[in-house]
Amino acid sequence: MRQCFHCKQWIEDDEAHDCWTTTEAALTEHLSEDLQDAWERLRETAVEFGEQRIYASHHSIMFSRKACYFFVRPKEKYLEICVFLGRPITAPQIRRHDRSSKTKIVHVIHVRHRDEVEAPITDWLREAYEFGGATRNRKTSTQRTRTAQRRPSSKKRNKRPNRNPRRSKRA
DSSP: OEEOTTTOOEEOTTSOOOTTOOOHHHHHTTSOHHHHHHHHHHHHHHHHTOSOEEEEETTEEEEESSSEEEEEEEOSSOEEEEEEESSOOOOTTEEEEEEOSSSOEEEEEEEOSGGGSSTTHHHHHHHHHHHHHOOOOOOOHHHHHHHHHHSOOSOOOOSSOOOOTTSOOOO
């Protein structure tokens, strides 16, 4: 027998084991009735937004379009919802917010009952859905080429080779 490094479960030597693969049902089966109801309402609300991918990953249930726009971590006493928005929000429902990238700010919300899955939380989820599917204003390849052609090269050419072997060259 061996013990799984991740989940600490004991496994027979010849038995296949994949603790990383999980399902929504496996993550929500231990929830209380109130949390089950809150989870169902949360999922139904998100599905109404439109086309998306919903999948379980390790200890979370992810909701994504091009990228994940929110995920839920089912806990024993609450559902931890992490919503990615383009702006910081300060409200009683939001436990904290942190910058997760240049453009995204993650907002952590705890839900304990079905009645909490209503405005403003549902409004923030919709905003995240729309923000997650928005196309960014990126330069086209021809715009990048033109900009590069206008700028002088930032690399200076060495006229003589580096004769000191202890000096490292910059990449």
